[in-house]
Structure formats: structure tokens, C-alpha cells
Amino acid sequence: MNIRLLALVLIAVAGGCQPAARSNKPLGGDSTGGSAPSNATSIADYQHDAVALSQLRERAFEEIGRELTSDWAEARANAVEALLASPQRLAAAVRDGLLDSNVGVRTVSAMAAGKARLRSLSDRLRPLVYDPSPYVQAAAVFALVRSGSSTDPSPLAAILKDPSARVRAHAAFILGELGNRTAVPLLAEAAREAVPGATPNEERALRLQVAEAMYKLGETKSVHEIRAALYPSKPEDLEVAALAAQMLGELRDRESITQLVFLTTKPDAQGALMPAEVRLAAAMSLGKLGLQQGAFVAQEFAGNSNPALRAQAASVYGQSRLRANLAPLSNLLSDTHPLVRLAAAAAVLRITEAGVSDAGGP
Numbered sequence: 065m066n067i068r069l070l071a072l073v074l075i076a077v078a079g080g081c082q083p084a085a086r087s088n089k090p091l092g093g094d095s096t097g098g099s100a101p102s103n104a105t106s107i108a109d110y111q112h113d114a115v116a117l118s119q120l121r122e123r124a125f126e127e128i129g130r131e132l133t134s135d136w137a138e139a140r141a142n143a144v145e146a147l148l149a150s151p152q153r154l155a156a157a158v159r160d161g162l163l164d165s166n167v168g169v170r171t172v173s174a175m176a177a178g179k180a181r182l183r184s185l186s187d188r189l190r191p192l193v194y195d196p197s198p199y200v201q202a203a204a205v206f207a208l209v210r211s212g213s214s215t216d217p218s219p220l221a222a223i224l225k226d227p228s229a230r231v232r233a234h235a236a237f238i239l240g241e242l243g244n245r246t247a248v249p250l251l252a253e254a255a256r257e258a259v260p261g262a263t264p265n266e267e268r269a270l271r272l273q274v275a276e277a278m279y280k281l282g283e284t285k286s287v288h289e290i291r292a293a294l295y296p297s298k299p300e301d302l303e304v305a306a307l308a309a310q311m312l313g314e315l316r317d318r319e320s321i322t323q324l325v326f327l328t329t330k331p332d333a334q335g336a337l338m339p340a341e342v343r344l345a346a347a348m349s350l351g352k353l354g355l356q357q358g359a360f361v362a363q364e365f366a367g368n369s370n371p372a373l374r375a376q377a378a379s380v381y382g383q384s385r386l387r388a389n390l391a392p393l394s395n396l397l398s399d400t401h402p403l404v405r406l407a408a409a410a411a412v413l414r415i416t417e418a419g420v421s422d423a424g425g426p
Contacts, residue, residue, distance in 0.1 A: 120390060121416050123397055124409035125153070131402055132157055137166035139402045144173050146406050149413035151180050162188045167197045171234075174203035178210040178241075186213040198223045198231045206238045217242065224254050229262035233273040240277025251278050268293070268304045276311045287317055294323055296342070306345040313349025324350050328358050340365055344376040351383030359384055366392055371401035378404060382411025390415060 131143040144161045147154040154176060161173025162185065174192060177185050185207075192204035193215070202223045208215035223235040232254060239247040255274040259267060272293055275286040293301075293308035309327060312320040327338050327346035337343065344365060347358025362380035365373045378396045381389040389411075396408035 117387075117390075117416060120394055120397075120412055123394075124412040125150075127397060127405050127409045128157075131406055132160070134402065136402065137164075137169050139406065140164065140166070141169045141172040142403055142406045142410075144169070144176050146410035146413065148176055148179060149410055149417050154180055155182055155184065158182060159185060159188060162192060167199055170195065171197070171199040171203045174200060174207045178203070178207035181211045182207070183211040183213060186211060189213070190215075193219065198226050198228075199234055202231075202235050202238050206241065209242055217244070220247075221250055224250055225257075227259070227261070229259040229266035229270045232259065233266075233270045236270070236273045236277045240280035243280065245281050248278065248281050248283060251281070265300060265303055268301075269307055272304065272307055272311065276315065279315055287312075287315065287320075290315075291317075291320055291323065294320075294327060296339075302339050302341060306341045309342060309345035309349055313352035316353060318353060321350070321353060321355065324353075325355075325357055328361050340368070340370075340373050341376070344373065344380055347380045348376070348383050351380060351385075356384050356386065359386075359389065362389075363392070366396060371399070371404050374399060374401070374404045375407035378407035378411050382407075382414040385415050387415060 128143045128146050131139040134140050134143070140161065144154075144157050147157050158173045158177045158180075161169050162177070164170050164173065170192065174189060176182075177189060189204050189207050189211075190213075192200050193208070195201050195204065202220055205215060205217055205219055209217050220235050220239055224232055224239070226232055226235070236251060236254060239251060251274050255271055255278075259270065262270070272290055275289040278286040279290075290308045290311050293304050294312075296302050296305040309324060312324065324346040328343050328350070329337075331337050338346075343358075343361050347361040350356070350358040358380060362377040365377040366381075368374055368377070374396065378393060381393050381396075393408045393411050393415075397405055397412070399405050399408065
């Protein structure tokens with residue numbers, strides 16, 4: 065699970081204003097997919113023109129800066145996350161985000177502080193260990209432990225027993241990230257316990273999150289449960305299948321490559337491809353595994369009418385770390401929806417911070 069997924073889950077709980085669309089012309093495409101329109105700056109320009117590359121990076125930073133002060137909480141959270149690709153600019157955004165009125169923004173900001181090991185923010189993180197929200201509490205503990213600050217991680221054990229399956233999944237993710245094998249028994253117990261009132265999907269997502277955490281702590285056989293979730297048998301399984309595909313990339317599970325490629329390309333018995341969310345998640349994971357076979361999936365959905373799919377397409381482009389994908393990302397930076405623009409901005413920074421070659425490869 066990455067911070068973006070956490071943001072989407074948490075903002076749905078915490079609420080926030082809806083975004084205002086820009087007045088510029090929306091991207092083309094229909095509900096079945098399509099390509100974004102061509103941009104005046106070509107692939108060759110971004111591969112060889114340092115000025116064009118610098119201008120694109122500045123557009124990305126400007127977009128992130130605008131959304132850090134958005135009235136919409138989800139945009140603020142995603143703007144903080146986008147700066148993970150540029151650590152030198154992250155601290156100021158996180159500092160403000162830790163004081164945000166929205167639970168999701170505070171949570172994502174604390175998670176970002178932990179991932180970047182921002183020890184300079186320890187004084188702002190310590191009060192959040194006592195935040196009213198268990199999401200924020202767990203994220204603050206994560207950030208303090210990861211940054212090397214003195215703190216007691218034991219509250220995570222209590223949060224792992226929260227009445228909410230989503231909160232438990234959040235705690236399980238953090239325990240896996242911290243890498244302390246003493247958490248294995250706690251996680252094993254969490255996998256066995258039912259969560260009263262949880263939906264079947266929430267229960268399945270929790271078990272997958274526990275399996276991922278167990279894998280990170282050395283219990284590698286747990287990966288089989290994640291692989292088994294790749295193939296949804298009914299529509300309500302799609303969210304879990306996409307989560308499983310994402311996790312396999314995070315775990316760098318090379319044995320799943322054939323399955324992930326299959327998810328992006330192969331039709332089922334009725335001749336239909338897997339749903340867009342699953343195909344894009346699989347394509348993203350292929351990129352994390354160093355393979356670019358899934359880039360065509362991003363092209364397919366970059367002009368889709370659904371902004372969530374356009375944002376996922378931008379993220380897939382960014383995972384490639386190829387300068388050849390900067391031209392379509394430039395188009396997506398002008399999208400009508402803020403989350404698409406932010407995903408494109410983060411992707412631009414990921415590619416341009418990666419030190420890719422003029423040939424467009426890593």
C-alpha cells in the first residue's frame with residue numbers, strides 16, 4: 065500500500081469540499097478509454113532539451129504548490145504525497161500538513177515524514193501520538209520511529225484491534241514498514257480475528273494488508289494469499305484484486321510477473337479484458353519490477369472520461385522513469401481535475417529526479 069491509497073481511503077472517511085474544475089478544454093476520450101491529445105513539446109524535446117525539461121519540472125512544482133492550499137482536503141493530501149519525489153521541498157509541506165484540520169491530510173503528512181525520515185519535525189509529530197484519530201496516531205508513531213526519534217511503538221498493538229477494519233489495515237501496514245519481527249504474532253492474530261460490522265471487502269483487504277506486512281517481516285509464504293487475490297470472481301472483488309496487484313509490485317515479487325502481464329493483456333473466456341483499475345494496478349507493479357510492458361495501459365486510459373483512471377494512468381507513466389513519457393504527462397498537467405494534475409506532477413518529478421539517460425531509459 066502506498067500513501068496515495070491511504071489518502072483516498074482516509075479522505076473518504078474524513079470528508080472535504082469537492083474540487084472545482086478548470087475552465088481549460090478537457091482531455092479527449094470516452095468511457096471506454098482513449099489517448100490524450102498531442103502536445104507541442106515532443107518526446108525528443110524532453111529527451112534532449114534541458115530547458116524544456118526544466119520548464120516542465122517547474123510546471124509540476126507550481127501545480128503542487130497550488131493544491132497544497134486547496135479547499136479540497138484530498139487535493140492537499142495528494143499534493144504532500146507528490147513531493148515525496150522531491151525530498152528537498154517536502155519538509156515545509158509536511159510541516160503545514162501535520163497541523164491540517166483534516167484527518168486524512170494529517171495522516172498522509174505524518175506518513176510522508178516517516179518515509180522521508182524527517183527528524184526535524186519530531187516536535188510537531190509528538191503531539192499527534194495523542195490525536196483523536198487512530199489513523200493519525202499510528203502515522204505519528206511510524207514517523208517518529210522511522211526518523212530515529214525516541215518513542216514507544218506499543219500503541220500500534222492497540223490500534224491493530226480498533227473496531228474499524230480500515231484502521232486495523234493501516235496499523236498492519238505500518239507494522240510491516242517498521243520491520244520489527246516481534247510484530248509477527250500480533251499480525252497473525254489480526255489475520256484470524258473477525259471484525260464485527262466490517263464488510264466482506266474490508267475483511268479481505270485487511271487480510272491482504274496483514275499478509276503484505278507478514279511478508280515484509282520475513283514470513284514470505286504469505287505472498288501466496290496476495291497472489292490468489294489477483295483474479296476477481298465478481299464485481300465486488302475488483303478493489304481487492306487491484307490492491308493485490310499493487311502489493312506485489314511493492315514487494316518486488318518477480319514470480320508474479322507472468323500473472324501481472326496476463327492481467328494487463330489477456331481477455332477472459334467471454335473475450336473481455338480485466339477492468340481498468342486492475343489493469344492499471346498491474347501495469348504500475350510491472351513498472352516497479354523494472355518492466356515497461358504495461359505502459360500501453362497508461363496510454364489507453366490517459367484520455368478516459370473518469371478522472372480516477374486518468375490519475376492512475378499518470379502514475380503508471382511516472383513509474384516507468386522514462387523521459388519518453390514526459391510528453392503525455394505534460395498534457396495531463398493541464399487536466400481539468402486536480403487529482404489528475406497532481407498525479408502527473410508527481411510522475412514528472414519521479415522521472416526527472418531519477419537521473420534517466422538521454423535515451424529515455426533508467
